[in-house]
Amino acid sequence: MAALTTVHRRRLREIWRSAGWPCQDMIEVELLAAGWLERVRHDSGHETLRVTDAGIAVLAETLQRNRGARDAHEALVERVAREMTRSGRLAWRGLSLRAKVGESWAMAMPDVFSVRYTTFEDYLEPVVHEVKVRRADLLADLKREAKRAAYLQLCGECWYVIRDGIARPDEIPPECGVLVASDQALDVARPAPKRAMRLPFQAWMALARATPLDGGHLDESQAWLGDASGR
Incomplete structure (x- = not known):
């Protein structure tokens, strides 16, 4: 399949957080083909989607990357x-x-x-x-x-x-x-x-x-970024 994109990651996260109702679009097809989603057929005959262990690994990797x-x-x-x-x-x-x-x-x-x-x-x-x-x-x-x-x-x-x-x-x-x-x-x-x-x-x-950042001591000997004035 195509490279994993932000759209794929976002859809995985949405399905993980939801009841897994399918959208039946091409993003879903790619996620299913890659093994990151699987279809679950219920006794009533309807299907939902579930994130697989491989998909959970993608979500964990995304979390770590975003946190970094x-x-x-x-x-x-x-x-x-x-x-x-x-x-x-x-x-x-x-x-x-x-x-x-x-x-x-x-x-x-x-x-x-x-x-x-x-x-x-x-x-x-x-x-x-x-x-x-x-x-x-x-x-x-x-x-x-x-x-x-x-x-x-x-x-x-x-x-x-x-x-x-x-x-x-x-x-x-x-x-x-x-x-x-x-x-x-x-x-x-x-x-x-x-x-x-x-x-x-x-x-x-x-x-x-609001409360400004605690600056500790004010060192007037250091010129601030981009400013050469001394007023």
Whole structure:
């Protein structure tokens, strides 16, 4: 059969969680032919589907792979957030923010949102970092123009932080900067365009309700990622 795809894995998971009623489509045919599903005929005459031991092994492997990707993603998010706090910024992870995109409102949840540690609103310089460690996730995210537009309504700089090797910088839209994460460093592949902006009122309210990452000591001697200013 064709190579095991995300669609096959998703269908296996759906059948595992359900009563196993067949859809009788080509995805099901391929799963049956590969031995990951089997048909079960009941006394009443109807058939259902059951995930075989081979299918369960596929589900277990998928779980481990997804868990590894989540762990890698969370580790890089933490790394970026810590860089923000070490450079004297206040940083939040997974902050839910509301932004006006066109005529409608959209919810945005950047991986890292940060502002400068300052008492002057004009110097806040809000920044969004969106972290991607898998190419498939990055490509899917790049298609979500409304999400990116919401980020740009909430920050003066928007960055994609990508694991080394998953994409070229020119694949990222020009309105966003690109940081490439290797094991040793976070390297600026393309600076983010800077835009003067003030935080909208709803963003202030979200910040007031949330708790920033504990930054420990603020080390002003370290310049934050992509910023050479010393204000």
